Amino acid sequence: MTLPQAERMMFEAIASICIETGGETICRYALLPGFAADTEAGCLAALHEGEVELSGQTGPPSCVRRRASRLLFTEIAPGVFAHRGAIEEPGPGNLGDVSNIGFVIGENAIAVIDAGGSRAVGEEVYLAIRERSDLPILAVILTHMHPDHVFGAGPLAESGAEVIGRAGLSRALAERSGNYSEGFTGLIGPEGFLGTRVVSPDREVKAEEMLDLGNRTLHLVARPTAHTATDLTVADLASGVVFAGDLVFAEHAPALDGSLKGWQATLAAIREEPAALLVPGHGGPTLPWPEGGAALSAYLAALEEDTRNAIEAGVPLSTAAATIGRGEAANWSLFDLYNARNATVAYTELEWE
Structure with a gap:
């Protein structure tokens, strides 16, 4: 009998990574996906056969018993987690950990x-997946370019994901x-950001693509410039x-980094498309649609x-940015952190229509 993933004793590889900052050495243990095994010996054997190279790594990696993920994922539909x-x-x-994450x-x-x-x-995403399945991670799909959505891709790519x-x-x-x-190092701190890198896509979607996970298909759609110039949606057809x-934002103040008119048009298009549930980038994590x-x-x-x-x-931008959208302040968390910039982007776009 095969035990559920969460009940099996598994071993994962880890390595110490360090940096020097301000005359101080800062270190943490980083997980090395791709070397998991049912025994410590099996994990060590996989390490011996494979290649490990993390920036700042100190000494050879080792193997430890797999722990539970610190992230809470909810099964929002059969086989779909958010x-x-x-x-x-x-x-x-x-x-x-300030944006929504999913896996199918x-x-x-x-x-x-x-x-x-x-x-x-x-x-932590990798560990959460492994609590539920040992199937290969075929892909990590990045919905757009913002750092709170992309910086965690490294370990998943190392596990073999495209x-x-x-x-x-x-x-x-x-x-x-x-x-x-630079910005996230300052916000999170050098220790928390240690080992993080930008992972460039292996493949880019120009229009629409289907991704087969085995009797389950994901529909990937490249959207026109809206929230950003790199927006992509993913629909699980099952x-x-x-x-x-x-x-789509909920609760968290929206952030405009593309085109106001484009965002309105794209949102209107998505509202006409079938969806049983929608997972926004922030808030929720599910919304009726x-x-x-x-x-x-x-x-x-x-x-x-x-x-x-x-x-x-004829109100100049320098003055208008402080008042545009203010009537919406009570409806959104973090409003003052984002609205003035949104107003600037909107003013710059609409001024030259």
């Missing part, structure tokens, strides 16, 4: 949707990786669950109306 990220800014207490288990393989904001979070994103994601990550890494990434998109639609409409009124009245 994790709700914290509704807060990245910091030492959450290690960048087919008969032959598993696909992960988004990966969190640090290697440490990605390691990294998939929308066309243009590789270029966007290359252009922003330095700023993203359950009707749609992973929308940051094309299409009614679950009403709050975001209202915010974007207010952003557009206030911006057009300010432009028509």
Whole structure:
């Protein structure tokens, strides 16, 4: 009889990684996916045959008994799991676990949707998957370029997963990786961010693609510029669950890094598409659809109306940014961290129509 994953004694490889910062050595143990075995000897044998090379690694890796993941995943439909990220800014207490993450288990393989904001979070995603299945992780699908969704991809890629994103994601990550890494190191702290790297997609989706997990198909759709210029949605055709990434926000204030008009058009299109449940990029982690998109639609409409009124009245951007969208403040957490920038992006776009 095969024991459930959570009850089997398994061993995973770990390695110490360190950096020097401010005259101090900071270290942590990093999980090394891809060497799991039922016994410590089997894990060590896999390490002997395989290659391990992590930045900052000190000494040879070792094998320890697999522990439980620190992330809570809920089975929102048969074989479909979702994790709700914290509704807060990245910091030492959450290690960048501030966005929603999902995975889907087919008969032959598993696909992960988004990966969190640090290697440490990605390691926890891997462990959460392994509590439920030892099937190969076929793909990690990145819904867009923002660091809180992509920085955890490293361990999943090391486990053998193909990294998939929308066309243009590789270029966007290359252009922003330095700023993203510097920013998240400052927010999370050097220890929490240790070992984190940007993983460029192995494959980019230009229009639509189907991903077969074994009697289970995911529909990947590259969206026009909206929340960002790299937005991708993932629909599990078996359950009707749609992973929308940051094309849909709940509770957490929306962040505009693309096109206001494009976002409104894309959101309207998604509202017309069938979905039993929708997983937003933040909040939820599930929303009824299409009614679950009403709050975001209202915010974007207010952003557009206030911006057009300010432009028509000749109010300069420096003044308008402080007032555009303010009527929506009570409806969103972290509103003051994001709204002024949203107003700036919207004003710049609509001013030159």
